[in-house]
Amino acid sequence: MASVLLIEDDQRIRQALATRLAERGHDVESTGTAMDGVQRAVSGDVDIVVLDLGLPDVDGADALQMIRAVSKVPVIVATARDDQEEIVTIFDAGADDYVIKPYSTDHLEARIRALLRRAARVDSPAVITIGDLRIDSEAHEATLGNEPLDLSAKEFELLAYLAERPGKMIGKRELLAAVWRQPYGGADKTVDVHLSWLRKKLGESAADPRYIHTRRGVGVKLVDPGS
Ligand code: CA
16 A cells, blocks of 8 residues: 555546545545646655646646655656657656656556556665564575575565565565455455464464564554564
8 A cells, every 4th residue: 555646636536536546545645737746756655656747837848857856755756748758858847757647547457566666676775673683685584583494485575565664564465465466355364364363473463462463454564562
């Protein structure tokens, strides 16, 4: 699940897209003007911005430069024309990716996922320590109180994904998308099973949680039990 900001002046497109992205578990906010969009984009509450280039108040490329002046939030530009020159201009202005209208929700969502994966890789350090838990993403090793944890590849990825976002409640949909590359859900049980294995290896249980805390219908978070 990502927090997506749509800046699009065509109300029909905006509402349809917002609805479809929300149906897929994203937290969507939207606006029809560049100025309002820039303000929201730089607020720090948004994971990704989808910016229409043709906006009524400010040119989309200028809006992009305003965002880039103060924020590194990933931006996907939506353009009506397959114009190479324009695409070069928007990359120069700081776009991370672009889609050409009309585009499908599937297509946009794939771009969103790819960008968020890239952003997560850039932001997270190779070694994360939470309490006695130490996760080394480069070596693909995790230890608990200096004892190596014998984790499967998916268990490790799940643990690393949670550890990169300590204290944040993360939905199963997001985990299915990020760890199992299954954005459209369906197999919540996959997450549950891996969480229970992971818990066992961390020496805890759902009834007596330490690091892994789940809330039914909401998600799961990893916390430092000592904090
Ligand atoms: Ca437009």
